[in-house]
Amino acid sequence: MPEVTLKNLSKSFAKGRIVAVDKVDLHVKDKEYFSLIGPSGCGKTTTLRMIAGLVEPDEGEIYIGERLVTDLPPEDRDIGYVFQQYALFPNMDVWDNVTYGPTVKAWEEKKRERIGREMLQMVRLYDRLDAVPQELSGGMMQRVALSRALAAGAELLLLDEPLGALDAKIRNELRYEIRKLVKDLKLTAVHVTHDQAEAMAISDRIAVMRKGHILQVGSPYDLYMNPEEIFIANFIGESNFLEGKVSHIKDDTAQVSLRGDLEVESSNIKIAKKGERAVLAVRPEAFELAEKTQKLGNALHGVIERIRFEGTDIRYEIRLVNDDSIVVVRPSLGGEWFEENDKVTVGFDPEKSHLFEYPEKGLRAELELE
Amino acid sequence: MRGLTASKTVGLLAILGVLIGLFVFVLMPTFYLISFTLTQWNEVYIDVFANPLIGDTNWQQILGYLGFSLRLAVAAVIIDFLFGIPLAYFLAYRRFPGKSFLEDIIMLSLVIPTSGFGVATLLTWTGLSGIGGLIGRSVVEVTYVVPLMNVPFLYLLVHVALTFPYVVRTLQGKLEDLSPAFGQASRTLGASAFTTFRKIIFPLAIPALFSGGVLAFARSLGETGATMVLGGVMPTAPIAIVRWVSEFKLATASFLGFLLIITATIAILLVDLLLQKRSVFRMPRWKFVSKVGKCVLKVEKKLSGRPKWFKDVASLGTLFIIVILPIIVVLFSVGVYWSADPDTGRVQGGVIYQLFGPSNYFNTLMRATLTSVYVAVISTYIAACIAVPSVYMIKRYRAGGLLRYILRVPLIVPSSALGLSVLLLWGPSGLNLTTPGIWLIILTHIVFSVPVVMEPTIAAYEGAGIPSYEGVARTLGATPYDAVETVSLPMLKRGILAGVILSFTRSLGETGATFVVMGSDVTVPPLVVNMVEALAFPAALFASAYLIALSLVLLILFRFLVRK
Ligand SMILES: Nc1ncnc2c1ncn2[C@@H]1O[C@H](COP(=O)(O)OP(=O)(O)OP(=O)(O)O)[C@@H](O)[C@H]1O
Ligand SMILES: [Mg+2]
Numbered sequence: 024m025p026e027v028t029l030k031n032l033s034k035s036f037a038k039g040r041i042v043a044v045d046k047v048d049l050h051v052k053d054k055e056y057f058s059l060i061g062p063s064g065c066g067k068t069t070t071l072r073m074i075a076g077l078v079e080p081d082e083g084e085i086y087i088g089e090r091l092v093t094d095l096p097p098e099d100r101d102i103g104y105v106f107q108q109y110a111l112f113p114n115m116d117v118w119d120n121v122t123y124g125p126t127v128k129a130w131e132e133k134k135r136e137r138i139g140r141e142m143l144q145m146v147r148l149y150d151r152l153d154a155v156p157q158e159l160s161g162g163m164m165q166r167v168a169l170s171r172a173l174a175a176g177a178e179l180l181l182l183d184e185p186l187g188a189l190d191a192k193i194r195n196e197l198r199y200e201i202r203k204l205v206k207d208l209k210l211t212a213v214h215v216t217h218d219q220a221e222a223m224a225i226s227d228r229i230a231v232m233r234k235g236h237i238l239q240v241g242s243p244y245d246l247y248m249n250p251e252e253i254f255i256a257n258f259i260g261e262s263n264f265l266e267g268k269v270s271h272i273k274d275d276t277a278q279v280s281l282r283g284d285l286e287v288e289s290s291n292i293k294i295a296k297k298g299e300r301a302v303l304a305v306r307p308e309a310f311e312l313a314e315k316t317q318k319l320g321n322a323l324h325g326v327i328e329r330i331r332f333e334g335t336d337i338r339y340e341i342r343l344v345n346d347d348s349i350v351v352v353r354p355s356l357g358g359e360w361f362e363e364n365d366k367v368t369v370g371f372d373p374e375k376s377h378l379f380e381y382p383e384k385g386l387r388a389e390l391e392l393e
Numbered sequence: 394m395r396g397l398t399a400s401k402t403v404g405l406l407a408i409l410g411v412l413i414g415l416f417v418f419v420l421m422p423t424f425y426l427i428s429f430t431l432t433q434w435n436e437v438y439i440d441v442f443a444n445p446l447i448g449d450t451n452w453q454q455i456l457g458y459l460g461f462s463l464r465l466a467v468a469a470v471i472i473d474f475l476f477g478i479p480l481a482y483f484l485a486y487r488r489f490p491g492k493s494f495l496e497d498i499i500m501l502s503l504v505i506p507t508s509g510f511g512v513a514t515l516l517t518w519t520g521l522s523g524i525g526g527l528i529g530r531s532v533v534e535v536t537y538v539v540p541l542m543n544v545p546f547l548y549l550l551v552h553v554a555l556t557f558p559y560v561v562r563t564l565q566g567k568l569e570d571l572s573p574a575f576g577q578a579s580r581t582l583g584a585s586a587f588t589t590f591r592k593i594i595f596p597l598a599i600p601a602l603f604s605g606g607v608l609a610f611a612r613s614l615g616e617t618g619a620t621m622v623l624g625g626v627m628p629t630a631p632i633a634i635v636r637w638v639s640e641f642k643l644a645t646a647s648f649l650g651f652l653l654i655i656t657a658t659i660a661i662l663l664v665d666l667l668l669q670k671r672s673v674f675r676m677p678r679w680k681f682v683s684k685v686g687k688c689v690l691k692v693e694k695k696l697s698g699r700p701k702w703f704k705d706v707a708s709l710g711t712l713f714i715i716v717i718l719p720i721i722v723v724l725f726s727v728g729v730y731w732s733a734d735p736d737t738g739r740v741q742g743g744v745i746y747q748l749f750g751p752s753n754y755f756n757t758l759m760r761a762t763l764t765s766v767y768v769a770v771i772s773t774y775i776a777a778c779i780a781v782p783s784v785y786m787i788k789r790y791r792a793g794g795l796l797r798y799i800l801r802v803p804l805i806v807p808s809s810a811l812g813l814s815v816l817l818l819w820g821p822s823g824l825n826l827t828t829p830g831i832w833l834i835i836l837t838h839i840v841f842s843v844p845v846v847m848e849p850t851i852a853a854y855e856g857a858g859i860p861s862y863e864g865v866a867r868t869l870g871a872t873p874y875d876a877v878e879t880v881s882l883p884m885l886k887r888g889i890l891a892g893v894i895l896s897f898t899r900s901l902g903e904t905g906a907t908f909v910v911m912g913s914d915v916t917v918p919p920l921v922v923n924m925v926e927a928l929a930f931p932a933a934l935f936a937s938a939y940l941i942a943l944s945l946v947l948l949i950l951f952r953f954l955v956r957k
Binding site: 075076077096097098100101102103104106108110112113114123124126127128129168171172175181 | 572574575577578579580581582583584585586588592593596597686687690691697
């Protein structure tokens with residue numbers, strides 16, 4: 024059963040000067056579509072390559088199913104690997120590429136033919152089987168690469184930014200196609216990307232990495248609704264961060280006094296103590312927006328500084344009376360309509376905000392990508 | 394529109410000048426030799442096929458020499474492949490301390506003066522001064538012939554040592570450029586390391602392997618210096634040319650030269666053709682192939698698990714034995730022979746006596762050094778003046794590709810045939826502008842120096858992305874001339890310098906062509922051959938060590954420039 028378990032996995036480069044992956048523990052369940060996301064250079068690729076056997080870990084263990092594979096070469100791990108740059112063999116046509124796995128595994132001629140045909144039909148490229156890779160478009164090449172990986176019979180599919188080199192429209196179509204293939208064939212997939220929207224759209228679960236560590240593992244819903252760290256609240260979707268101090272805590276609701284003595288409530292507390300500095304995270308789409316005179320829960324007042332129309336949504340940049348600046352996103356067809364320099368009230372549901380303790384290194388350092 | 398502006402006219406004139414230089418100095422001699430053979434066909438025919446005295450003996454000899462040279466070249470290339478492929482693989486994929494040193498040694502093989510290297514090899518393998526000293530007898534006799542290939546062992550050794558760098562360097566470059574993802578993809582699909590090499594890496598590297606092989610083949614076909622030192626066991630075609638020229642049998646020599654040039658050209662054309670038809674390399678899909686394939690896969694799988702160091706050690710060992718060992722032996726032997734012959738104890742057999750004694754080889758050597766340096770400086774300078782602007786033309790204009798292609802000719806023309814071409818064109822029987830001597834040597838060296846300067850310059854040009862930087866300079870207001878002077882030339886400086894040093898070293902070490910055109914102005918490498926033929930072995934030893942040391946110094950200089 025192709026579940027994947029990583030135990031205390033580490034890898035550094037340049038004689039230890041670059042720590043790419045730092046003591047990572049991870050469990051990917053059988054038949055799960057799992058994504059690894061994080062900013063550039065956080066160690067996603069290195070982790071994936073260690074699972075594949077393309078990079079040798081410095082320490083730690085890797086299990087695929089029950090099998091300890093840490094010391095096995097890639098060809099003995101029964102995996103499929105999809106590269107960002109396709110890596111189709113330029114000296115072979117589509118058919119030879121797709122049947123490469125069966126060929127080098129010396130499968131029966133009949134089985135080889137059947138699998139090659141099925142896999143190519145699955146990605147709708149059976150009619151191009153004698154094309155050479157250079158003649159195909161990027162999307163087609165990646166579909167060939169995908170069917171090549173699947174034809175080798177692996178039940179664990181590893182994908183490193185498989186959509187990274189494609190343009191937006193094709194990227195969106197292909198990501199659902201990949202997920203459907205994985206689910207239809209009952210495979211386990213580990214998908215690396217730095218595009219959080221892509222990961223949210225197709226994954227059963229996601230691990231967020233940063234600087235070689237895994238910060239949080241959860242379903243897309245979990246990560247969005249309950250980010251455990253400030254970094255995640257910012258990396259998954261987007262958040263406004265308001266600095267303040269906890270003035271009361273009662274049950275699970277905290278009273279936070281922001282700069283300029285603005286008082287708000289939050290009922291979603293991640294470690295924060297009374298009397299201490301805290302950061303309140305509120306998503307732009309969690310705000311309600313109304314005219315100045317109107318009453319809202321958790322109300323704050325401000326002036327609209329700038330409006331950007333983005334099609335589906337409208338983004339308002341609002342300067343609050345305490346000089347903090349926030350972004351509010353409302354659906355374009357939501358009915359309300361404001362102009363720049365309008366005085367407004369914004370409000371939010373205490374349930375839809377997250378309260379974090381103020382990070383030691385400072386907020387800016389905490390949000391840094393690298 | 395009032396015609397051309399002044400700057401455009403100057404530009405056009407410059408282009409015209411360079412083209413004329415290229416044509417007259419570099420290409421014309423070769424074409425002249427070819428046309429000479431064709432236009433003077435009657436004379437050639439009588440000499441070669443219907444000599445009133447000896448009938449077609451010359452033709453028989455030509456066939457013999459040519460056949461032998463071809464056999465030798467093919468054997469050398471095969472061995473180059475056998476040991477060059479693992480070596481290139483090793484160099485491309487391993488990081489280890491001393492790697493750049495190893496690459497320098499391979500480079501050394503390309504610039505080492507061949508006659509000096511011939512002496513070194515002779516010393517190492519025959520007699521008691523080299524490896525023989527360890528086992529108490531000569532390892533091989535000069536006359537030992539490798540069975541099957543039917544070529545003398547020492548010839549083969551020297552030819553491999555002097556030609557394998559072409560295979561290793563082109564292949565290594567290709568392997569390094571190849572995206573590692575191809576190999577990795579193959580591994581993840583279930584192929585072992587060996588299978589991956591056979592099915593993916595090797596086919597992708599074949600073009601590089603073949604172009605390296607062609608260069609090695611051509612170099613072996615034209616090798617003169619070292620082969621002459623190894624003596625007259627069996628003369629190769631280039632040696633025959635040298636001899637015939639010295640006997641003034643120009644018609645016969647030029648016919649052999651013509652055949653050599655044609656052979657090398659055909660080899661290059663064939664390979665190009667083959668590379669364009671990639672399908673040649675497809676394996677057929679027969680049933681029994683798949684059966685055999687299964688066994689092969691299993692064996693490869695087994696081998697991949699084995700310690701991989703075996704093939705590394707094998708190829709490194711070969712490198713050591715054929716290249717490094719002779720150099721060490723020659724340097725070391727100078728010390729041994731310094732004051733007297735170590736075997737007989739006679740002072741007359743010592744280096745000192747021969748250099749400063751009655752024969753006074755020291756004086757001759759110093760004069761030859763002066764000639765060598767003089768030739769190297771002037772020919773390299775002129776070659777650089779032609780080569781650098783040519784790089785621009787090659788890169789800027791459509792027809793540049795063709796120009797670059799044609800410029801491969803001087804690189805593959807066997808050097809004594811080249812010398813003969815220059816002699817025929819400029820010498821008494823052609824335009825009669827000069828007689829054999831230093832100017833003819835310079836004219837000869839220019840021919841092969843131009844491509845030698847050009848290659849690293851082109852590499853620098855391509856590596857630095859010159860066109861875009863020049864474009865930027867232009868948008869910032871620089872005139873085309875300013876852009877070249879302030880942006881590209883400084884960026885190309887290293888490439889040009891590298892090329893200049895290479896061509897300088899090559900000119901210092903050139904033997905075959907120089908022999909044909911030198912007259913009484915002897916340079917050092919032919920002097921070494923003369924010493925060997927005059928049986929003044931210790932003097933030859935000293936001169937070889939001296940030449941090799943010189944080229945080592947130049948190589949260090951080269952390395953310093955290129956690595957920075
Ligand atoms: N072969 C290598 N040699 C040296 N450093 C490396 C090597 N491979 C990765 N690194 C370094 O390790 C760190 C993690 O790299 P990795 O490729 O895993 O990041 P990533 O999360 O995949 O980033 P990206 O989104 O840019 O692909 C980076 O700092 C990278 O520079
Ligand atoms: Mg990556």
